[in-house]
Amino acid sequence: MALFYACRKLKADHQLNETPRLLSTRRHFSEAWNNTRQFFEDGRPLKEVRTEGWLKLHCKEWMRCTYSYSHRLVQLNGEGLKVSARLNEALPLIVSYGDIIGVATSLCAEQAHEDVKYKFNAFLRQTSLHESEHVDDLSKLFESEHANLFPGRTLSRRALHSVSALQAGDEEFVLLTSAFGHFRGQPLKFKCQTKEERDFWVECLRRALKYETASQMCHVNRLGFLRWKVRYFYMKPQFQLVVAAFICFNFGINIISSQLPPSFLDFLDFCDMSFTLIFAFELSINLFANLFRDFFRDPWNHFDFIVVFFGILSIAAGNFPGSNSLKLMRTFRVFRLFKRVPSLKRIVESIFEAIPAMANAYLLLFLIASIYAMMCVNFFASYTVEDFGTFFRAMFTLWQFMTGDGWSV
Template sequence: LRKIKKNCQGSDTSMAAAIIINNKKRARRAKLALEEPTANNTLLPPQPWEADLILRVLSGGRHWQSRRVVVTRDVIAFAYVGDNNMLDYVPLCEITAIENLEQGDQRSLSKLIFEKSVSVSNALQIQTVSDGHNSGRKYFLQADTDVQRNQLVTELQRVVRRASTELISSFKRRQMYVKRIYNSNAVQSVAALLILLNFIVSIAEAQLQSSLDNHTSSLASLFDLLNFAFTIVFAVELLVNLYAHWLREFLLNSWSCFDAVVVTLSLVTLGPLDLPISVLRALRVLRLFGRFRSLKRILAALSASIVPVLNAFLIMLIVAMIYAIMGVSFFSEMAPAEFGAFDRACLSLFRLTSGETWVDSLDKYREDGSLNYGPTLFVTSYIVIVVWVLLQVSVAVLLDNFVNHTIKLEEAEKRRLQAEQRNRAEVTSPIEPLLARLLKGHTDDADLSAKISRLYQALDKNGDGMLTKDEFCEGLKRLDARIHVSEPDFQALAQSGALHNGRLDQGIS
């Protein structure tokens, strides 16, 4: 903030971000008990302040207007320039994000501003929680230069982080710190590398199994030591994961639960119980699927393809079983080893399906050298119908559903990113939730007009046909509408006070 103040020196005071920093050490924060602004409680919070700024703020009428912005340890307060009466405030603990508006966001924002000549560069936005004092409102501020804007965002983020950490326990604060480190790309990459190394060790152990039968060999001791080290490391990693995502988030993550099962069984193998250790070691590599988004996407696409593929496989299985019954009926005496029973026939047909070209015990030719039509038609028809057609259809169904689901996942991710982009730059009216409720389900203009009339009557408590700001806000509370309307918002609704001295008249459209 000091750098911003230095950069602002010499610029137009009505357009610059002039900042006054209070350098005195402050006592420990006391809990804020701000009431809703009323006629008797509109003064700015008492000093000391973090900063006193003059910035351009996007008002309810979507015009940039110079405002006094006071940052305390608890709130960001807005007032007219040179005035101490607070127009609006945002609790720091209810701010979800303070971000620079990217170039695309600025173009979207410029389309929503009535004054087309007004620049939207060097703008930033403040997002609030939907169930807080500001009901999810977004506040847009503008600095003179990009450097000033970036410095302002950095300092405001620092103030918000401090205010947020003061409201949570030390355990939660440490947990958030550990979670941020654990979920970092570096830690996840190291964990994935250890899992891969453990898999390579398991492969080497399986390859040298004959040399490991002598448990007294140094090679067997080396593999036992490596297994013990990997088990301990993965156990520590699991405990860190459990602490970072305690507890509900951990249990709702299927990959974390899978990690817990594999690591627990690995720890059990260190004891006296006789378990298939090599199998458990090999299972550890499956934990890689939970580390990379691309692998998880492949698994999700495969899972979505299971049901259609099972339907195709069911058809193929029924046809194969019909052929197995036919084989037992016609060729049990000719080839008892392959078709002497139903299960043997199924196994023989499976060998044909997996690539074998013929059943050796079925003679293709008679003793006189002529073609043996019965076995030949049986085998060739099975290969054509099951192997060439139904199996390929099953593979095609798998690929089709896999590709389609992958495309859907990519499109969903793209829509999510686009929605976030639009959400960052979207400027909405403070009463948009109320307007959306009115527009929902209306049949025609007459029905909409009737709804508006009933709404106005519900808000107009004294029935004089006009609404003041206090009356309007109290009416919204009675309707249980979580809408935050500040004094500038109401003035914009009343066309800057041109309508009946700042009162909303039912007869004005």
């Protein structure tokens, strides 16, 4: 069924009480996707945004054991959901379609003595996401879905408990994630402004997941899951701030080593060895989290690897001839600070991006100076051979004029 007609039906069913932002989101969605197949085969990059909107994500607060809602920009593309990062996060939350086994919404909440019992309306993969299933216990449906998608594998108690304790309001929808994917069965709950907006996002996700088969589900082993968690921990601003502090301390030790007498050489060598081991440990974490392809794709990692490598080599060389030259590489560790401080990183990247334009400007100045040098040779060579006798002498004299050099001679 074409997604275009599904969007038209959604718009006709929920014509009332729509916010302007929701209308603009639906218009963008219907214009971008003419049918469901074009979602995967429209010839555009998979990461191109098809629709987006501001939703509230129910997530854990930083350095606390409580959960709260935070506004996030949610973008839907050909690979999955991209949820913008918070201030204390460096990477956005990527939820691929291979990590999602279904979408659930709350029907109602029944009061039974002191407990509140929630009923859910779930769209799952085994039903081809055509029809919804009304269930009282979502954990049993979650377990049976995994038994069909992943035969022979046992669910963890933590995944079942997170689904059984799930609560959702009228404006909320829940993404049921795979227990063997990146999220290990942890449900992701989003809150919309209205029920109409919730139904719209559920319909979009249902249509997008319709052509995802069980063979395309994410199978992440323990090592891959650990690497994924370490990568998010490594990219946190708090961790990068600690590394930046060590870089600043190391630069201060380098300044002190140039000022103190040789009697403090043993203490300075101990500090240098300590910082080298710290930076080697930090580099090993980065290498483990990104492995080789993603690690060497970033040019900043090339510089980090070279500096740390020469630091370890200088320690291993000891008093070997030429080791003093290797120790000079430790002074370049301060340049690793540019990667950790976003403002400094933008300045360095802007300078490198401006090099082609600056090279063109210098080429233009060289051509103009060459023309004037040839004119000076023709006009002034007979008067002062030392300054304008040849082309290169004339160029050197003009360079002195431009830089203000040689006027006192």
